[in-house]
Amino acid sequence: MSNVVEIDGRRAAYRAGKITITESMSIPWVMRNHAHDRAEQIVFERKSSINTWVPVTWRQFYAEVRALARGLLALGVEPNDHIAIMSHSRYEFALFDQATWAVGAQLIPIYETDSTDQARWIVKDSQCRMAIAETPQIRDVLAPLLPELDHFEAIHVVEENAVEKISAKGSLALDPEIDRRIDATTADDLATIIYTSGTTGLPKGARLTHRNLLHVAINGPLDDGLSRIIGGMQRSLLALPMAHVFARFICLMSMYSGNVTGFAPDAKNLVSDVQSFRPTYILAVPRIFEKIYNAADAKAGKGLKLKLFRHFAKVAIEYSRALDKPGGPSLALKAEHRLGERLVYSSIRSILGGNLRNSISGGAPLGARLGHFFRGVGINVYEGYGLTETSAPTSVNTPHFMRIGSVGPAYPGCYVSVDDDGEILGKGDHIFVGYNNNSEATAAAFTEDGWFRTGDLGEIDDDGFIFITGRKKELIVTAGGKNVAPAVLEDRLRGHPLISQVVVVGDQKPFIGALVTLDSEMLPGWLRNHGLPEMSASEASEDPQVLAAIDRAIKRANDSVSRAESIRKFRILPIDFTVANGYMTPSMKVKRASVIRDFNEEIERIYAAG
Numbered sequence: 001m002s003n004v005v006e007i008d009g010r011r012a013a014y015r016a017g018k019i020t021i022t023e024s025m026s027i028p029w030v031m032r033n034h035a036h037d038r039a040e041q042i043v044f045e046r047k048s049s050i051n052t053w054v055p056v057t058w059r060q061f062y063a064e065v066r067a068l069a070r071g072l073l074a075l076g077v078e079p080n081d082h083i084a085i086m087s088h089s090r091y092e093f094a095l096f097d098q099a100t101w102a103v104g105a106q107l108i109p110i111y112e113t114d115s116t117d118q119a120r121w122i123v124k125d126s127q128c129r130m131a132i133a134e135t136p137q138i139r140d141v142l143a144p145l146l147p148e149l150d151h152f153e154a155i156h157v158v159e160e161n162a163v164e165k166i167s168a169k170g171s172l173a174l175d176p177e178i179d180r181r182i183d184a185t186t187a188d189d190l191a192t193i194i195y196t197s198g199t200t201g202l203p204k205g206a207r208l209t210h211r212n213l214l215h216v217a218i219n220g221p222l223d224d225g226l227s228r229i230i231g232g233m234q235r236s237l238l239a240l241p242m243a244h245v246f247a248r249f250i251c252l253m254s255m256y257s258g259n260v261t262g263f264a265p266d267a268k269n270l271v272s273d274v275q276s277f278r279p280t281y282i283l284a285v286p287r288i289f290e291k292i293y294n295a296a297d298a299k300a301g302k303g304l305k306l307k308l309f310r311h312f313a314k315v316a317i318e319y320s321r322a323l324d325k326p327g328g329p330s331l332a333l334k335a336e337h338r339l340g341e342r343l344v345y346s347s348i349r350s351i352l353g354g355n356l357r358n359s360i361s362g363g364a365p366l367g368a369r370l371g372h373f374f375r376g377v378g379i380n381v382y383e384g385y386g387l388t389e390t391s392a393p394t395s396v397n398t399p400h401f402m403r404i405g406s407v408g409p410a411y412p413g414c415y416v417s418v419d420d421d422g423e424i425l426g427k428g429d430h431i432f433v434g435y436n437n438n439s440e441a442t443a444a445a446f447t448e449d450g451w452f453r454t455g456d457l458g459e460i461d462d463d464g465f466i467f468i469t470g471r472k473k474e475l476i477v478t479a480g481g482k483n484v485a486p487a488v489l490e491d492r493l494r495g496h497p498l499i500s501q502v503v504v505v506g507d508q509k510p511f512i513g514a515l516v517t518l519d520s521e522m523l524p525g526w527l528r529n530h531g532l533p534e535m536s537a538s539e540a541s542e543d544p545q546v547l548a549a550i551d552r553a554i555k556r557a558n559d560s561v562s563r564a565e566s567i568r569k570f571r572i573l574p575i576d577f578t579v580a581n582g583y584m585t586p587s588m589k590v591k592r593a594s595v596i597r598d599f600n601e602e603i604e605r606i607y608a609a610g
Helices: 027-037 058-074 091-102 116-125 136-142 162-167 172-184 210-222 245-257 267-277 286-299 303-323 331-351 368-376 439-444 486-493 523-529 544-558 592-598 600-607
Strands: 004-007 010-014 042-047 053-057 082-086 106-110 130-133 154-157 190-196 204-209 235-238 260-263 281-284 358-361 380-385 414-418 423-428 452-460 466-471 499-505 512-518 567-572
Touching: 004 414, 010 452, 027 058, 027 091, 027 172, 027 210, 027 245, 042 058, 042 091, 053 058, 058 091, 058 162, 058 172, 082 091, 082 116, 082 136, 091 106, 091 162, 091 172, 091 245, 106 116, 116 136, 116 190, 130 136, 136 154, 154 162, 190 210, 190 245, 204 210, 210 245, 235 245, 235 267, 235 281, 245 260, 267 286, 267 331, 281 286, 286 331, 286 358, 286 368, 303 331, 303 368, 368 380, 414 452, 486 499, 486 512, 486 544, 499 592, 512 544, 512 600, 544 567, 567 600, 592 600
Parallel strands: 042 260, 082 106, 082 130, 106 190, 130 154, 235 260, 281 358, 358 380, 512 567
Antiparallel strands: 004 010, 010 414, 042 053, 190 204, 414 423, 423 452, 452 466, 499 512
């Protein structure tokens, strides 16, 4: 069945959604109705101090939302006020999100790993009135902004009982005002601003409305195919940072669809949290699936057991690939797969709690090999695609429409097309309304006929499956789904006397790395000043003291960015980039694509040790 239509004179992938968001609908309006209709249904499970999962019903959750909303009113929070939040994913994040919407304000997320400089830009650009910090340490990151910014008044700390302290300030007399504000909020009112890194180094604030977020949160669970994965009475463990649009969308979608959601804020505890929570599905970035695979590999141990695991991992991949071929797996492959089920696959599923059968991957390309491995062991990973500006999903594979290697057909109610230059375009109620205080960037983000430019290159086949073939932008997206603007680090490092050029790498990789070239003119003086003999740039690229100096420079540059954006490993190249050798333009800009292509072997060495 084809999922291709014609719209605006363009060929586009499209699947109809079941619900059109009306003007009177908003997130707090929907959640108030759910709390009334599903009062005794469990909506969350919280992790206790003794690592057990404690159920929270809609009645309990919404009572806490209302109490916190009263407290925010008592603090003087007005409609359209902005409140920053800097926290890992946790129950209190969802609580503050709903309470802030209930009083007509907006929660502006900041990654918990961001530096003071990064937080300063977001708090200033979005004019945040106050902030919610998860820990005293995170409060210390935000504290320097209090005397600097007149509009920034206070920081409340979750782990210092911020919820209880704020809630205690309110009174039941404020309830009518909460309901008035909920009723006054419309679908096209602003819901949040999520900052996404740009090539200039300063993040751009994507303005998302209630219509944007409700469109994707409601139409997914109602889709005939997706409902088999994320329909009601499922259990989902949220392991992504809530500052990421994908996690925010997942939380809202799970609440709407009647699922139970748990939070796994620490990646180090992910496997144990999955085992104890026992999810039926997870939505995650590829890095999490890589961690799961690595955990299974590590659990196999050494010697014969390890060889056995790796052999049947290959069998799983071959079996899954054969499912997509005419005739399916051979009898011999089926028999070997059954043996793998008894010896290996069932134990892998037990690592994941035993109930996990479906998952959705987004944020970065998953890779066909991982997709086939998990399907081969009995866990379907449905790859999707989207950006902050598309409210997370714009396409996704489903049980009804699946093609491993693609990012699926269009998400319900979303249009996806390809421009003449190969750029993926999007249109629909999920597309953001523009960048905060940046009309120039907003205008550049859309075509003349109103389609959003994703910056990614791709193609759409005759059945409406979308394939991403590359990135039009220089923006790096790590395997963990983190957007990284290379210019921030490159500009800082080029100021070091030893360094001529830097190319930050890490697209679809587990961490950020860098290729560095030495300044041959500055090198002799630096060597003399450090009591070192003369040497060529090629020799210096392997000298321990030169390597240590570059390492110190990188560590200093890393102070300006979050840990996820920081350079973990680097390689010094034996040559410099010049116009003569074709690695720089006449205007002295590095030809990034040429460098990455010709020095791919050096890049792979950065990641060779994992």
